[in-house]
Amino acid sequence: MTRRLLEVAANSVASARAAQAGGADRIELCTGLELGGLTPSMAQVGRAREHLDIPLYVLIRPRAGDFLYSDDELETMQRDIEACLTLGCDGVVFGVLDAEGAVDVARCRPLLDAAGGMGVTFHRAFDMARDAGQALEDVIALGAERVLTSGAAPSVLQGADTIRQLLRQAAGRIVVMSGAGINAANVTQLATATGALEFHASAKSVLPSGMHWTNPALPDMAAGEIRTDEAEVRALAQALGHLD
Numbered sequence: 001m002t003r004r005l006l007e008v009a010a011n012s013v014a015s016a017r018a019a020q021a022g023g024a025d026r027i028e029l030c031t032g033l034e035l036g037g038l039t040p041s042m043a044q045v046g047r048a049r050e051h052l053d054i055p056l057y058v059l060i061r062p063r064a065g066d067f068l069y070s071d072d073e074l075e076t077m078q079r080d081i082e083a084c085l086t087l088g089c090d091g092v093v094f095g096v097l098d099a100e101g102a103v104d105v106a107r108c109r110p111l112l113d114a115a116g117g118m119g120v121t122f123h124r125a126f127d128m129a130r131d132a133g134q135a136l137e138d139v140i141a142l143g144a145e146r147v148l149t150s151g152a153a154p155s156v157l158q159g160a161d162t163i164r165q166l167l168r169q170a171a172g173r174i175v176v177m178s179g180a181g182i183n184a185a186n187v188t189q190l191a192t193a194t195g196a197l198e199f200h201a202s203a204k205s206v207l208p209s210g211m212h213w214t215n216p217a218l219p220d221m222a223a224g225e226i227r228t229d230e231a232e233v234r235a236l237a238q239a240l241g242h243l244d
Contacts, residue, residue: 022233095125
């Protein structure tokens with residue numbers, strides 16, 4: 001039987017450890033999940049590497065917003081990738097588009113080169129491309145090992161038909177990993193609808209704050225920590241396992 005894989009977007013070392021304990025197959029370490037994910041500090045990356053036995057990929061995204069980056073931002077991304085290589089990470093996750101909504105092959109190339117022997121996932125910048133079919137061919141030509149996509153839709157469920165088409169087009173040349181809106185309640189349906197073998201989820205919950213006092217004038221600063229929910233990861237992993 002073909003085994004399905006679960007990648008969890010973890011926003012801290014604690015989240016990464018919870019995801020591993022819950023049965024995740026791979027971690028995408030980031031920060032700022034509420035912003036779609038940003039590059040974590042290299043100290044966090046190093047700590048996560050020390051605590052994880054499963055593959056560790058690191059999100060390389062210097063800011064929120066679009067995926068049209070300046071030269072300074074691209075230099076920052078390249079240096080972060082080089083640092084991840086030095087820290088013993090298994091892979092990195094990034095995506096760069098040009099102003100016309102195409103994969104910016106020329107500007108992605110130095111980032112691929114900096115990754116050395118690490119794996120590379122092209123993230124959901126892919127879903128903002130003008131032409132998904134051409135974008136897939138460009139990412140394949142770059143040499144990335146996988147692309148993360150919702151099928152250019154708000155959720156995988158809405159983009160399932162497109163993901164299935166992308167898998168058919170990929171024909172084994174690249175992994176098409178589905179992500180956006182995946183949880184334990186729908187992952188079985190999504191696996192059947194998309195035909196994908198790799199799934200990306202955040203499996204997050206909000207922990208209550210441990211503060212005994214907070215400033216009532218600043219309620220937004222009193223929120224609890226967002227953290228990966230070990231039980232949700234375990235439920236996801238079990239649901240995927242039952243499909244084998």
